[in-house]
Structure formats: structure tokens, C-alpha cells
Amino acid sequence: MTNDPHFLVHTEIDRYRDEIVTFCQISSAFQVSIAVPTATNSNVNDGLSATTGTGTLRSMSFDPMKYPGSMQTPVGGPVPT
Amino acid sequence: MTDRPNVVVTRRGSGDGRSLLLLAHVDVVPEGPHELWRHGPFNPTIENGALVGRGAADDKSGITAQTMALLCLERAGLRSKGDVILASVVDEESAGANGTLATLLRPHVADASVYTDGMGGEIHIAQLGGINLEIEVQYNPNSAGVTIDRIMEVMPALHQEMQVFASQRRAEIAADPRYAETAWPDYAVRISLFQAGSYDHSNPGAGRLHVSAYVLPGESIEGMQTRINTLVTEVAACFGDAILSPRVTAVGRVMPPSAVDPAEPFVGSVAKSFTRATGQVPRLTGMPMSDLFQFLLYSPKPMPTVAMGAARWGVPGGVHEPNESILIDDHLIPFTKTLASLIIDWCGVEPA
Numbered sequence: 090m091t092n093d094p095h096f097l098v099h100t101e102i103d104r105y106r107d108e109i110v111t112f113c114q115i116s117s118a119f120q121v122s123i124a125v126p127t128a129t130n131s132n133v134n135d136g137l138s139a140t141t142g143t144g145t146l147r148s149m150s151f152d153p154m155k156y157p158g159s160m161q162t163p164v165g166g167p168v169p170t
Numbered sequence: 171m172t173d174r175p176n177v178v179v180t181r182r183g184s185g186d187g188r189s190l191l192l193l194a195h196v197d198v199v200p201e202g203p204h205e206l207w208r209h210g211p212f213n214p215t216i217e218n219g220a221l222v223g224r225g226a227a228d229d230k231s232g233i234t235a236q237t238m239a240l241l242c243l244e245r246a247g248l249r250s251k252g253d254v255i256l257a258s259v260v261d262e263e264s265a266g267a268n269g270t271l272a273t274l275l276r277p278h279v280a281d282a283s284v285y286t287d288g289m290g291g292e293i294h295i296a297q298l299g300g301i302n303l304e305i306e307v308q309y310n311p312n313s314a315g316v317t318i319d320r321i322m323e324v325m326p327a328l329h330q331e332m333q334v335f336a337s338q339r340r341a342e343i344a345a346d347p348r349y350a351e352t353a354w355p356d357y358a359v360r361i362s363l364f365q366a367g368s369y370d371h372s373n374p375g376a377g378r379l380h381v382s383a384y385v386l387p388g389e390s391i392e393g394m395q396t397r398i399n400t401l402v403t404e405v406a407a408c409f410g411d412a413i414l415s416p417r418v419t420a421v422g423r424v425m426p427p428s429a430v431d432p433a434e435p436f437v438g439s440v441a442k443s444f445t446r447a448t449g450q451v452p453r454l455t456g457m458p459m460s461d462l463f464q465f466l467l468y469s470p471k472p473m474p475t476v477a478m479g480a481a482r483w484g485v486p487g488g489v490h491e492p493n494e495s496i497l498i499d500d501h502l503i504p505f506t507k508t509l510a511s512l513i514i515d516w517c518g519v520e521p522a
Binding site for chain 2: 109113
């Protein structure tokens with residue numbers, strides 16, 4: 090017996106190995122498709138404004154506004170978080 | 171889109187510990203022709219020690235490992251001192267603003283984070299950026315004595331020079347120690363579209379080339395665009411006024427590169443946890459284009475982040491391939507143990 094937390098939790102993970110596999114198996118049965126960009130998608134800043142109300146990026150070392158095709162907001166607008 | 175939410179769960183710590191964000195994505199790439207799948211893409215099946223199905227590795231294994239790591243920690247009678255935040259997001263495969271980025275800006279942030287989408291046996295401390303450029307060339311109708319078929323000379327010349335550039339870029343990326351032992355230099359520059367002409371018995375008046383190029387951390391998207399612009403301009407100059415000035419335009423997915431300092435204490439904690447779980451020393455490598463940059467560039471709170479996972483790439487059953495699979499005992503279980511040990515080391519634990 091040991092009180093080493095790593096040993097305890099690793100042992101528990103081994104014990105629940107089959108449950109872990111089942112979790113992954115059930116998850117994999119569900120398809121969540123990728124967003125399909127279109128020419129009319131808004132860019133990242135629109136997405137930020139819609140999801141946060143601020144649209145402020147911490148870093149502008151890369152300016153997504155220069156590349157309207159990047160990081161599209163899917164058709165139908167942002168999803169709830 | 172209303173049926174594709176991001177889901178975030180915070181397990182409050184008992185206090186006096188560092189917080190940790192674990193984030194995985196649930197969206198998957200298209201399954202491709204179903205006849206290529208042994209059991210169907212969404213009929214996940216255990217076969218020879220692997221779970222086979224679209225998304226089994228990328229990134230349902232991440233969702234599984236982060237959830238079960240925390241659950242098993244508590245089943246072992248332990249409670250984290252720091253908050254543990256589990257996030258399941260959409261839109262990773264399209265670098266969308268509505269998945270990782272929206273989650274971070276909510277804000278769901280922590281003292282450190284792991285993006286649980288990576289390759290087994292590796293800790294990713296860098297991520298390649300990338301740009302896709304469309305190059306259009308058109309013959310010059312006002313050029314005396316020039317026939318329209320010159321386009322069929324320009325296009326191969328562009329292709330040839332792009333291959334030379336690709337070779338140079340492969341060497342440059344391979345020279346970065348984070349990418350030296352990875353497959354990613356091979357994909358440094360790719361021609362994804364090559365097109366001229368539109369009708370039989372007609373000479374093409376214009377041609378189009380799409381080039382996808384990786385960008386290393388420390389380089390810039392703009393710099394790569396300038397290099398390719400220069401190359402195209404030099405090729406065009408060889409044809410005098412036979413063609414108009416080529417147009418080079420960024421199209422589609424554009425992503426900045428990012429990296430975390432390997433000396434960052436969190437990177438050391440992750441490496442230590444990996445060794446505890448596997449008995450092996452992890453490889454600190456770079457990864458290709460991914461959501462890692464969202465953490466490292468756009469998190470409202472600066473947050474050391476690595477990417478780590480249980481997937482494989484470039485092998486039969488690798489991610490994005492037919493019969494995508496996750497190796498259960500070689501990768502999924504050790505990865506779950508790694509995350510559990512990281513919670514213990516980074517957040518601290520005490521008896522529940």
C-alpha cells in the first residue's frame with residue numbers, strides 16, 4: 090500500500106480501463122461536422138464581437154483582418170459557449 | 171449551428187492550488203468514402219487493441235482522457251487544490267473563431283493549459299503557421315507577336331521554381347530542432363491546385379496555382395507571402411511582356427505560428443508527468459497547424475500552454491485517414507495517466 094497520489098490514480102485508471110475505452114467509443118459514434126466556410130462568412134473579429142461583445146484581441150502580432158478567409162465564423166453565426 | 175455548442179465544466183479546487191485548463195475538440199474531418207472503412211466511420215469498433223472510428227483519435231481521445239483523468243482522480247479519493255477546467259469545443263478543424271477562441275475569450279482561462287490534441291509520445295511546444303496563396307497569371311493581349319499559348323510555358327516554370335523553393339523550405343524547417351525529427355518539413359510547401367485552360371482545342375489565356383506554405387515560429391505570415399511574391403515576380407520577368415503582372419492573393423485558411431518557451435516551468439511539469447505515467451522521456455516537438463496559437467496568442471490571460479495527445483499521423487489508421495484509430499494501451503491509457511499526474515503536480519491534491 091502507498092499514499093503516493095500518482096500510484097493511487099494510475100491504479101484507478103487501470104481499474105477503469107474498460108470504462109475509459111467505452112467513453113471514447115461512445116464519443117466516437119457521434120459526428121460533429123466541421124464548419125463549412127463560405128465567401129460571406131465573417132472573420133475572426135466579427136466572431137469575437139458576437140461571442141464576447143468586445144472583439145478585443147490580446148495580441149495583434151497576427152492581424153486576421155488582413156486575411157478575410159481565415160478563422161471563419163460559420164454560417165448562422167457563433168455558437169453559444 | 172445551434173446544435174454545436176462548446177461545453178465547459180469547472181471543478182472547483184479546495185483552494186491554494188494552481189488552476190489548469192484541459193481543452194479538446196469534438197468536431198471531426200469528413201469521413202471520406204465509406205467503403206474504405208472496415209466497420210463504417212461512425213460505428214466505433216475495438217480491433218487488435220485499437221479503437222477504430224472517425225474521431226476516435228482526433229479528438230475524442232482528448233475528450234476521454236481529460237474527463238477520465240479527473241474522474242479517476244476523485245475515485246481515488248483525491249481532490250484537486252486548484253480549479254480544473256474541462257472544455258469541449260467545436261470548429262477546430264476549420265480554425266473557427268467559435269470553438270477554442272470563443273471559449274478562451276469567455277473567459278475560461280487558467281494558470282496553464284493543455285490542448286489535448288496531439289501525437290502520442292510527444293509534448294508539442296510549437297505550432298506551425300500557414301498560408302495558402304492563389305497565384306493567377308494571364309497573357310497580355312496587348313503584347314506584340316505573343317500568342318496565348320505562352321501560359322503553357324509560364325505554368326510549368328512556376329511549378330518548377332516552386333519545387334525548388336519547397337526543397338529550400340524543407341531544409342529550413344528541418345533545421346529547427348523542434349521539427350527535425352518530425353514529418354512536418356515534408357509538407358513545408360505544397361501545390362494544391364494547378365490549372366490552366368477551360369476548353370478543348372483552345373489555348374488557355376490564364377493559369378492558376380494554389381500554394382500552401384508552412385511558417386515557423388519566429389517567422390511571419392507576411393514574410394512568407396513576400397518570399398513567394400518575389401519568386402513569382404522573378405519567374406514572370408523571364409517572360410517579358412508576354413504576360414500581365416501575376417496576382418498573388420491569400421485565400422482560405424491562414425494561421426500564425428506560435429511557440430511556448432521550453433524553459434517555462436509548466437513545460438517541465440508536463441514532461442515530469444509524462445515520465446511518471448509512461449516511464450519514458452517525452453520528445454519536445456513542434457506540431458503542424460492547430461488551435462495552439464489561440465491559447466498562446468489570443469488568450470486574454472497569458473497562459474503557458476502545450477499540446478499533447480494520443481493520436482498518430484502519417485500511418486495507416488492515423489488521424490484524418492480512413493480507419494482512424496487510437497491505440498488503447500499504448501497511447502490512450504498512458505495519456506490519461508499523464509493528465510492525472512499533471513493535475514496532481516500542477517494543481518496539488520489532498521484527500522477528498
